[in-house]
Amino acid sequence: MARSMTGYGRGELTRDGNRFTVEMKSVNNRYLDINIRLPRQFNQFESDIRDYLKARILRGKVDVYIGYEDLNESSAKVRYNRRLAGEYLAQLNAIAQEFGIPNDVSVSKLSSYPDVLVLEEEDEENAEALREPLLETVGAALEQFSAARDREGGNLVQDINAKLDGMRKSISFLTDRAPSIVKAYQDQMYQKIRDMIGDAVVDDSRILQEVAIYSDKVCIDEELVRLKSHIGAVVQTLKEEGSIGRKLDFLAQELNREANTILSKTDDAESADCAIMLKTEIEKIREQIQNVE
Numbered sequence: 060m061a062r063s064m065t066g067y068g069r070g071e072l073t074r075d076g077n078r079f080t081v082e083m084k085s086v087n088n089r090y091l092d093i094n095i096r097l098p099r100q101f102n103q104f105e106s107d108i109r110d111y112l113k114a115r116i117l118r119g120k121v122d123v124y125i126g127y128e129d130l131n132e133s134s135a136k137v138r139y140n141r142r143l144a145g146e147y148l149a150q151l152n153a154i155a156q157e158f159g160i161p162n163d164v165s166v167s168k169l170s171s172y173p174d175v176l177v178l179e180e181e182d183e184e185n186a187e188a189l190r191e192p193l194l195e196t197v198g199a200a201l202e203q204f205s206a207a208r209d210r211e212g213g214n215l216v217q218d219i220n221a222k223l224d225g226m227r228k229s230i231s232f233l234t235d236r237a238p239s240i241v242k243a244y245q246d247q248m249y250q251k252i253r254d255m256i257g258d259a260v261v262d263d264s265r266i267l268q269e270v271a272i273y274s275d276k277v278c279i280d281e282e283l284v285r286l287k288s289h290i291g292a293v294v295q296t297l298k299e300e301g302s303i304g305r306k307l308d309f310l311a312q313e314l315n316r317e318a319n320t321i322l323s324k325t326d327d328a329e330s331a332d333c334a335i336m337l338k339t340e341i342e343k344i345r346e347q348i349q350n351v352e
Contacts, residue, residue, distance in 0.1 A: 061297050062352040063211035064088065064119035064304070068204025072196040073130070079193055080126040081200040085208075087349055088120035097125035100186050101193060108197055115201060117302040118352045123200075125193070137176055144175045208352070215347050216297050222340045222347075223290055226314075229337045230290075233321065234283055236330055277324050282317045286337075289314050293344075304351040311345040 070081045093112055095105055112121065147169060155162035170176050293310050296303050318341055322334040 060209070060300070061212040061216050061303060062205075063208045063215055063350050064352045065211060065350060066204050066208035068200045068202065068207060070196045070199030070201075070203065072192055072199065074192045076129065076131040077189060077192065078126075078128040078130055079189075079196040081196045082124045083121060083200050083204045085116075085119040085121040085204070088118065091116060091118055092120045093123065094121070095123045095125065097123075098127045101125065101127065101189070103186065104190055104193060107190070107194065111194060111197060112201065115205070116352075118304060123197075125197075127189075127193075139170065139176050140174055144169060144172075147172050147175065212351065215350055219297065219344055219347055220294070222344050223293060226286070226290060226337055226340050229333045229340070230283055230286055232333050233279065233330060236327070236333075237279055237283070277326070279321045279324055282321050282324075286314065286317045289317070302352055304348060307348045307351055308345070311341060311348055314341045315345070 064087045065085055067084045068082070070079075072079045091113065093109055093116070095108055097105060097108075108123070108125075112123070148164070151162055151164050154160075289310050293307060293314075296306050296310065315338065318334055318337040322331060322338065325331050325334060
C-alpha cells in the first residue's frame with residue numbers, strides 16, 4: 060500500500076529518573092535524508108538511531124529532534140577545562156606583553172570565556188545505560204510517524220483512483236468517437252484526391268489503400284490501448300509494498316506522453332477537449348505522486 064512521505068510522530072518515555080522525548084517530521088524528497096538533532100551525550104548513539112530509521116523509512120527528508128532531561132537531584136556538576144583556561148590566559152598575557160598594557164583579567168572574567176566552565180551530567184560517563192530507553196522512545200515516535208504516513212498514503216490512493224476513474228471515462232469517450240473521426244478523415248481525403256485527379260482513370264481500390272495509410276495520422280487506437288495499460292499498471296503499483304513513488308512517477312510520464320500524442324493527432328474539437336481533460340487529470344495525479352514514498 061502506498062505510503063506518504065509527509066508525517067509526524069512523537070514519543071516520550073520516563074524511566075529511572077530520566078525523561079526522553081523524540082519528535083519526527085518529514086517532507087517530500089527524492090531520496091532518504093535523515094537529519095538528527097540530539098544532546099551531546101548521545102552523539103555516540105547517532106549511528107544506531109540512523110540505521111534503525113533507515114531500515115524502516117525509504118524516502119523523504121526526515122527531521123528527528125531528541126530531548127533528554129535528568130530528573131534526579133544533584134545529577135549535574137560543573138568542571139573547568141584546565142587546558143583551555145591555560146590557553147586563554149597565555150594568549151592574554153602575550154597580548155599584554157606585546158602592547159605594554161596590564162593584564163587585568165580576573166577569575167570570573169576568565170571563566171566566562173567559551174567552554175572554560177562546562178556543565179556535565181554525572182551519568183554522562185555511563186551514557187550506554189541510556190541507549191535502550193532512548194531507542195525505545197525513538198521506536199514509539201516512529202510508530203506514530205509511520206501510522207500518520209500510512210493514513211495519508213491511504214488518502215492519496217483514494218484520490219489517485221478517483222482521478223483514474225475520470226481518465227477512464229475520457230478514454231471511453233475517445234474510444235467510441237475515434238472510428239467516426241477516422242472515417243470522416245478518410246472520406247475527406249478520398250474526395251480531395253478525386254478532385255485532384257479529375258477525369259483520370261485510377262483504380263478506386265488503390266486510392267482507398269493510400270487513404271488508409273495516411274489515415275493513421277488521426278488514428279489513436281494504439282495510444283488508447285497504451286493509456287489503458289498504463290492505468291492498469293498504476294492501479295497495480297498502488298497495491299505494492301515498499302518504495303513505489305519513482306515507479307508511479309515514470310508511469311505518469313508515460314500517461315502524459317500518450318495524452319500529448321492524442322491531442323496532437325486530433326483536429327476534432329470534442330476529442331481535443333477530452334484530451335485536454337486527460338492531461339489535466341494526469342497532471343493532478345503527478346502532483347499527488349510526488350507525495351508517495
